[in-house]
Amino acid sequence: QKVSVEVLDHLEHLALVDFRDLEGVERLQKAIQFADQLLEVNTDGVEPMDSVLEDRCLYLREDDVTEGNCTKDLLENAREKVEEYFLAPPGNIPLPKLEE
């Protein structure tokens, strides 16, 4: 059961990572095949587990400002910036569709 070109295309758009070549696509096929083994397991009545710490209350701290004012440090690592903005190319331009 092969993955359709539509789905491959959709994945590339979601992941913003390309399959690059046939090898990449085959790798995905193998990964899916591998994962299909899970379907054998009987999980009737079993709740999904999000976290091993599910029986505990998550720590919530007080809504107080305890740190910040580090704009300069954070901008250090950005390659393109203008004043205190991270600079991005124009948005809302979709990627071209995947060829067969």
Add this chain to the structure above:
Amino acid sequence: AVLKDGLRSQVSAALKEGQVTPTELCQRCLALIKSTKFLNAYITVAEETALKQAEESEERYKKGQPLGILDGIPIAVKDNFNTAGIETTCASNMLKGYISPYNATVVQKLLDQGAVLLGKTNLDEFAMGSGSTDGVFGPVRNPWSYSKQYKEKSVPKSHSEDEESSWVITGGSSGGSAAAVSSFTCFAALGSDTGGSTRNPAAHCGVVGLKPTYGLISRHGLIPLVNSMDVPGILTRCVDDAAILLGSLAGHDPKDSTTIQDDFKPFELPNLTDISKFSIGIPKEYHAPGLSSEILALWSKAADLFKNAGAKVVEVSLPHTRYSIVCYHVLCTAEVASNMARFDGLEYGHRSDKKDSTESMYAATRREGFNDVVRGRILSGNYFLLKQNYEKYFVKAQKVRRLIANDFMKVFKSGVDILLAPTTLTDAALYTEFIQEDNRTRSAQDDILTQAANMAGLPAISVPTALSERGLPVGLQFIGRSFQEKQLLTVAKWFEKQVQFPVIELEEVKRHDNGVFQHQKSSFS
């Protein structure tokens, strides 16, 4: 020789008494790092800052006010932990040149106690792999490849080209950290463990590798792979040292809401002589396909060791073991797909020159920055998270995860205190053989004995047990109950004492540091 001191309590005593100074210790470690450069264990050596930290430590010792047992002790940190002012690359093009603006909590804790940060160690790219062979800075070489023990057994006494191709891998993904500790360049190193990444290289490099309970040590600043399974790992040369490191790192961190809020009390390990009160479980499913007969025999011998010492040794069953690797595969790739989304080139890291649109810039940045392994996992993860697949794969895997965790709970409820199992299927492979198979296949094979503990969040420790027929280390692992590290380490320490694992005889090192070691020998005999 000071550098060979596994017991940091000995080194600490030496520092306190002025037998050796922090700067001397630091300089020796730095020199050793230089002379063992061929191991490729370090990505970045922070020479200047390390010496400065050592000098500050020396001042404190002079005043008689050391910060604690870790003051002046050289340590190394895996390159997926943020270290302020020091490049953090995750062995990926995506973060080459990235200088962290902050310290990971565990790094900060070590520095606050006066530890000397020597540098950042090599790993598989973004900690994905089981060989430490897939990073952009090249593979890490197992120091045991250059040991007398290995050479006598495995290297034909001929040309250097044979020597070149006879080196073995460290295992991964914390291979650099394991190699650094194993070759005496530091006294302890931080690794990370998501599917066995600390225990696997620990076993292959003959060092102790501790995976703490999920929620015990802060992940703040550890570049995440799988948020629900990642933990910082501890690599040391003996179990006592692991306990010391654990004591300085564990505890609630307000910056990591997944750390538990219970008070953590650092402990000293008792010198247990009577093991008879313990019940050791031998999980039969860990006799997995591919387990070498050698390791099977060692595992059996270890079980007998406990039995003969009066402990209760029982065979137990963890029935869902054979599905754990598949379950891990789905959950891991799904969480990876989510975690890797942050790398878009805008705020930090590599940025492509493509300017047409945001999306094309992101896509190009990620194509240029990530290797095949990372990209493959992102794509697989996104597939399993698609609306049409979500229930079928992701939720299903979460259910299987519960079954796996329950398997452990049942066994511990039945009275078993500690599980004993192999850490790896074989001893370290030749690099030339290891790279014949792709990363995903290798990871699936090698993680089989280690990753169930990550799924259940349990603490586990790999202890060097014996040398294989090829002269390479083999480790066995102990898995304990959640947050029962004291019990786990107590048993591990007892075992360590029984097996008396040999010290590595590194000939290359001896050649370069003859003078240094001789000098030490005379001061400490």
